[in-house]
Amino acid sequence: MPSVLSASGQTAADQTKARYGDAVLEIQKCATDVILKVAPGAWAEVHAFLKGQGFDLLVSICAVDWPKENKMWVVSHLYDPEGRRRISVKTESPRDAARVDSLTPLWAAANWHERECFDLSGVVFTGHPDLRRILCPEDWEGHALRKDYKAPDFYHGIANNVNLIDLDHRPPIPEIV
């Protein structure tokens, strides 16, 4: 596939590197994006700087779990609607203490994306005004997108495992009191 998806955020990445020095660990390139790899502490700062550079649209925030290396990536994708540039920011933290600063002061969009990330991957966003589950029910246990997650067989009496469903009969309808 011809890469019409240009890696256009290079200058912004260079500027960020120049500004934050060691906090920007690495500038990576993938097939579609320039990825800024930053220290977890500089997460919010770098985003604030990039927002000032014109990256107004927070496209998504997600986490990637690497159980073997015991690390958790938190990745954000930004877009500059006027300059048509894009950039990704990535940070790495240990799995048990996956924790970065919330981006909600910068983008209203971060609210839901961070809630989703917390819900599914268990990343804690400090400073988030309302960090609760968004897709799963409030009393759900575990974070589904962690690699060591085991889905429960039952949730409030509802079979979750296909092999536990009785194929021959419908479940008895409970008496309504």
Added chain:
Amino acid sequence: MTAVRTYFSDVFMGLWTALVGMSITLRYLFSKPVTEMYPDVKPRTPTRYRGIHVFEEEKCIGCYVCAKACPVDCIEIGVVRKGKEIKITKFDIDYQKCMFCDLCCEPCPAHCIHMGPEFEKASFTRKGTILQFATPKTLTEEEKKVEKVARK
């Protein structure tokens, strides 16, 4: 004055656009309906229609490729192999799970499984949605030992 003009133009436009809309609906009142009468006239399905599978048992070589290609593991195959002779003892597709994606038909080396035109296979029980495509066979004790049943 503009307020007065907007008031009267609102009243007029309200009535006028209602009449315009009514003229359109009236035209369709006398046009031919597009309804297809379902149980009387079966819709003609195109040749590529992805309905209930068609399975050609005599061609099947029991290689499990279709079961492996299935994203939802809905195909269960039982094979008895004795030398070159292949006996398909079980070819069940669970239509509770099947999502009619056609991924099972593509990799089949023997071209023995296709998507068919049939779409009416509703059932009252969960078990009724598991269709058994292989013809029932009685197995000898020896055959039962070598029978291999697997989903993936």
Added chain:
Amino acid sequence: MVAVEKDVRTDELVINMGPQHPSTHGVLRVVLKTDGEMCLDAQPDIGYLHRCAEKIAENLPYGQFVPYTDRMDYVSGMGCNMGYCMAVEQVAGIQVPERGEWLRVIVTELNRIASHLLAFGTYGLDTGAITPFLYGFRERELVLDLLEMLCGARLTYSYIRIGGVDGDVPPEFMDKLKEFLDIFPKKIREYNKLLTYNHIFMKRTVGVGVLPADVAIAYGVTGPCLRGSGVRQDVRRDEPYSVYPKLEFDVPVGTDEHGPIGDAWNRYYIRIRELEESAKILRQCVKMISPGPVLAEKVGRVKPPAGAEAYTRSENARGELGFYIVSDGTMTPARVKVRAPSFSNISVLPAIVRGQMLADVVAIIGSLDIVLGEIDR
């Protein structure tokens, strides 16, 4: 002067709109705080359709996840197929043959028409007009027939595969497509007469739920909703993928002709104008498409190098659909993140609903045109 007595106290009424409600377009629950007919606050509650498709993707070979993408935005499944396949192709470095790209654009644009027709129809329903819905469905039926002829399914296509598409078009397809494109503009004019410029409809939607451009961008709103706010942003034009660079089309944006930019009417009207643009694209495609293979060779087993990652964006009917794929060098992806446009679009609801009336909440949700399968994944 008589002192006004203020002992008539009114309470706020908390109403659950949904998860079963005719106008929430699926299983969306909105907790409304109302004072009489006025709506003071609306908090969307999502997740009723959550299937954790991203987890499923991690356990399946790359190619087998394609049918699942249909079930995300089930109204425009082709766009989801395409977004996912493009991401996998980026990760694995697969080249799609030219005709494959043309067919991809044809089916996604057809699907965009189907999706926008549904949006048009259901928006009519939301504002109380039932007939436009049936008219929209009548034309949508023609599109679905075309897609069915192509891939054998009407809703969950999984026609676009990694490395191209699943089979070339049947011989009669192009003629049928041209036939459809000939009658379609007339039908759009009819929709406009029946609903768009109906005075009651305009009174219901003009100036309702105004979404300023800066708020829209802050909330990550994309697609017709953002363009309705006057921002000319379209991934097809800004970062053209596939064969879009060869095609000419306009990106309609909201105007202040009938009321404030970014109101529900503008968001609705953008979709009507995009119907025309999609038809225009299709006409060019029919002319420019050339024969050739449609599927790249040897893509049976996709196994990208370890550590490869890609984030691809594509313009789906509802906005920017992003797929972020990280590979760990095995047959299954390490992570597939779906950036669903409706997810961001519905998050803006509390910001624009305040102070509107109860009936406007319905009109606003309808104008955002959400698909719950995509929000909850």
Added chain:
Amino acid sequence: MSELAAVLPGVLEKAGWSVPGGLVPVLAMFICASIVAAAMGLSAAVLVWAERKLAGHFQCRLGPVYVGGKFGWLQSIADGIKLLLKEDIIPADADRPLFRLAPYLVVLGVFLAFIAFPVSEKLMVADLNIGIFFILAVLTLEVFGVILAGWASNNKWALLGAMRAAAQMVSYEIPMGLAILPVVVEAQSLSLKSIVAAQSGGMLRWYVFQPPFFMGVSFLIFFLAGLASLKRAPFDLPEAESELTAGFHTEYSGMRFSFFFMAEYAGMILVSGLAAALYLGGWHGILPGQSGAMWFLLKTAFLVFVMIWLRWTLPRLRIDQVVYVGWKVLTPFVLACVLGQALMAYK
């Protein structure tokens, strides 16, 4: 009814039944009431079928086709039986007596109004000398039923529907009542019989075509206000299904639900018939000399068709817009019409 009471003793005598003289008017009353009730139920059934069929064809569909042969003409009977057999659900927290009372109140208003319904010169239950006043008065009863239904359901959506109904129906009583004034001024009577009689002599004598069209405008206003008081689209706010799921009758099921339904459809006939009598010459035909119940029913049917046609074309207004239209559009216009007609009569 008086004619019936006059012929009834003779009929009874022929049949060989002896009835005390004092009971004859009571018997006549019962007969009339049951005829009205039967007509109401039947016409509602026919209308439900007609509406579904018409809606289907407006939308390029077919509507009902199976029950009772090709045109599905037994569909509403089947629906009626289904509704009768359905479980009658009363929500646990509902106010039970009021919840039960509400559907009857709704039907009662429409039912009473049929007493003065002028089908033809002979065919009316009672020619009250304040007929039109009576009809408007008893039609107002419906709003009590609607509010009770919404309140007693103990459902927030139903309550909202009821509040909307209250606001809307009260607002539209006024233009509706005022809209008949030009006719009353012209005919110098409140009796429907004499109003219709004044329009004899062909189509050009109908009030709706009388220059300078004060009555033509008030006909339009009467029709729109009638639509609003019937809660028909585009004024179907109280039951707006896209907002309030079903409004005030959300919690009703089975027969009680069908009462609301019946009241709506009977109300459609009532308002259409009233408009036909007041402005379209009632039982008088297009040409001078023609008359008969047929003409009246034709005109009523046409107006009912227009109501159905409007419903399947237009979007719904918002509640503030509905009230706005009632107070700020219809009322000033109708007042102007009344004033104009009064000046004409003064001259």
